[in-house]
Amino acid sequence: MKKPNICQKTGLDAQKSKGWLGANKYLIFRRVSQFGILFLFLLGPWFDVWLVKGNLTSSLTLDTLPLTDPYVLLQSFFAGHSIAQDALIGALIVFVFYLVIGGRVFCSWACPVNVITDSANWLRCKLGIQNKGGGVSSKTRYWLLAMSLALALLTGSIVWELVNPVSILHRGIIFGMSFGWGLIALIFLFDFLVVNKGWCSRLCPVGAFYGLIGKGSIVRVSAKNREDCTDCLECFSVCPESQVIKPALKGQGGRIILDGNCTNCGRCIDICEPNVFSYTTRFNKNTTK
Amino acid sequence: MAISRREFFINSARLATTTALVATGLLSYSKYSYSLPAKAIRPPGALSEKEFVSACVRCGLCVNDCPFPTLSLATLEDDVALGTPFFTAREAGCEMCDDIPCVKACPTGALDKNLTDINDAKMGLARIVDTKGCIAYQGLRCEVCYNVCPIRGKAITVEVKHNKRSGKHALFVPVVNYDYCTGCGKCEEACIMEEAVIRVLPIKLAMGKRQDHYKLGWEEKQKSGQSLVTPDLKHKYNLPEGKKYDLQGEGLTDVKIDSTLDNALESLNKFNPLFDIKRK
Numbered sequence: 406m407k408k409p410n411i412c413q414k415t416g417l418d419a420q421k422s423k424g425w426l427g428a429n430k431y432l433i434f435r436r437v438s439q440f441g442i443l444f445l446f447l448l449g450p451w452f453d454v455w456l457v458k459g460n461l462t463s464s465l466t467l468d469t470l471p472l473t474d475p476y477v478l479l480q481s482f483f484a485g486h487s488i489a490q491d492a493l494i495g496a497l498i499v500f501v502f503y504l505v506i507g508g509r510v511f512c513s514w515a516c517p518v519n520v521i522t523d524s525a526n527w528l529r530c531k532l533g534i535q536n537k538g539g540g541v542s543s544k545t546r547y548w549l550l551a552m553s554l555a556l557a558l559l560t561g562s563i564v565w566e567l568v569n570p571v572s573i574l575h576r577g578i579i580f581g582m583s584f585g586w587g588l589i590a591l592i593f594l595f596d597f598l599v600v601n602k603g604w605c606s607r608l609c610p611v612g613a614f615y616g617l618i619g620k621g622s623i624v625r626v627s628a629k630n631r632e633d634c635t636d637c638l639e640c641f642s643v644c645p646e647s648q649v650i651k652p653a654l655k656g657q658g659g660r661i662i663l664d665g666n667c668t669n670c671g672r673c674i675d676i677c678e679p680n681v682f683s684y685t686t687r688f689n690k691n692t693t694k
Numbered sequence: 695m696a697i698s699r700r701e702f703f704i705n706s707a708r709l710a711t712t713t714a715l716v717a718t719g720l721l722s723y724s725k726y727s728y729s730l731p732a733k734a735i736r737p738p739g740a741l742s743e744k745e746f747v748s749a750c751v752r753c754g755l756c757v758n759d760c761p762f763p764t765l766s767l768a769t770l771e772d773d774v775a776l777g778t779p780f781f782t783a784r785e786a787g788c789e790m791c792d793d794i795p796c797v798k799a800c801p802t803g804a805l806d807k808n809l810t811d812i813n814d815a816k817m818g819l820a821r822i823v824d825t826k827g828c829i830a831y832q833g834l835r836c837e838v839c840y841n842v843c844p845i846r847g848k849a850i851t852v853e854v855k856h857n858k859r860s861g862k863h864a865l866f867v868p869v870v871n872y873d874y875c876t877g878c879g880k881c882e883e884a885c886i887m888e889e890a891v892i893r894v895l896p897i898k899l900a901m902g903k904r905q906d907h908y909k910l911g912w913e914e915k916q917k918s919g920q921s922l923v924t925p926d927l928k929h930k931y932n933l934p935e936g937k938k939y940d941l942q943g944e945g946l947t948d949v950k951i952d953s954t955l956d957n958a959l960e961s962l963n964k965f966n967p968l969f970d971i972k973r974k
Contacts, residue, residue, distance in 0.1 A: 463753030484748035
């Protein structure tokens with residue numbers, strides 16, 4: 406019999422000692438958060454309860470709280486539009502929010518595409534399909550980020566929004582999707598069959614943008630009990646950005662994962678049987694037990 | 695893991711090439727995508743299309759606040775830039791709400807908040823695009839577009855014209871007035887023909903432009919308060935005796951001579967069918 410992938414046994418030990426709930430706590434929280442946010446937006450069109458209007462690019466909550474995606478606003482600025490006050494306030498709120506709780510918290514706790522790519526990843530693992538990186542560098546996203554801004558500057562329009570799967574999916578679910586599902590299906594298949602963790606961890610410029618915010622964000626994951634690490638590698642297997650773990654877990658320096666690309670998803674906290682990881686802030690110097 | 699300088703440059707070149715390829719594809723797609731079809735109309739207060747696509751973030755707040763099923767965000771099925779708001783007049787025209795909720799909802803200024811009176815909106819311009827198709831031009835009474843126009847009597851008026859075909863009937867044809875039409879599209883929506891013969895067109899398509907050097911003498915005269923060239927001579931008509939002609943007034947009339955004979959003639963005239971030719 407073939408030896409199972411590491412991903413197939415990931416979390417089993419944790420489940421034994423912490424129980425199913427304990428080993429999936431943050432995963433459940435994340436799904437509740439992702440679907441909850443979507444549901445809030447859908448309350449209006451589905452049930453005529455307008456707590457939240459708009460979509461992730463810009464929204465208005467309870468007719469008072471404006472929220473705007475700073476990335477799309479930056480593109481608009483590059484396209485030559487002078488930023489309006491409402492949008493600017495909304496973008497600042499979002500910016501500060503993610504600066505505090507982690508830039509790529511957007512990716513793992515709010516973005517609907519995450520559910521798609523997580524599903525692809527899950528299915529790939531279940532079926533034992535092993536994709537390599539396919540030569541797609543995780544730096545590609547920064548190039549695409551720069552490209553989106555350059556194209557905005559060049560064309561005077563927000564070009565990336567024509568193809569951005571993040572907004573296509575979220576806006577589509579709320580305002581009508583039509584062939585958008587095709588693109589989302591492609592993203593799924595790309596992650597499932599072509600490139601391991603391809604979209605979110607290598608290509609998506611939205612994630613790249615929030616990753617840059619994340620370089621300074623306050624809430625972080627810490628490998629606080631790294632002495633207890635059993636070298637099972639399950640955290641590397643489950644982490645969407647596994648390169649962020651090593652310095653904190655195996656390095657000699659600080660135990661806090663400071664890489665902006667850590668999405669604060671908490672999956673490593675869930676699946677680690679000896680409870681090495683926990684949430685903390687970047688200022689927490691008290692790193693040992 | 696240190697990489698050599700050579701590797702670094704090769705990797706960067708690889709990424710740059712890939713990015714350039716994606717950018718080229720995206721660029722040509724965007725050219726296609728941003729050519730707004732004439733039938734898609736932006737919400738009231740929308741900036742010029744060029745500015746609009748730099749400002750609109752496709753959040754749909756205008757769509758949410760539109761109390762009618764008029765506005766929608768473009769999906770991949772529509773040939774409008776993905777996610778941007780538009781309406782199709784033939785399906786549902788803009789109802790021209792007094793409080794213009796769509797403009798108020800816009801967070802980015804893609805819909806200009808300086809638009810405070812909906813009657814000042816310029817979403818497009820209605821034009822009778824097919825006078826052969828319009829039954830009013832064929833001599834039938836219709837006037838549906840005139841009657842549904844929210845600025846009825848101003849943006850669309852009905853002009854009475856001679857029906858050359860029958861020689862004895864009138865045509866009641868709708869006429870769109872540039873100064874008042876907001877491009878709401880209610881006329882196009884309501885047009886009873888199989889395909890609308892009155893349509894809202896983008897201003898650019900609907901209007902031509904005179905060169906600046908064409909000055910309209912009568913307008914310049916009014917501006918300066920006097921004739922700018924040789925003062926007009928008073929026009930004289932060479933009329934038969936006993937007749938006078940008033941261009942702006944009653945037209946050709948008799949010079950009133952108070953005599954019993956003339957009175958009798960005038961009362962006779964009232965039975966004369968030619969009497970009706972005189973302007974009111």
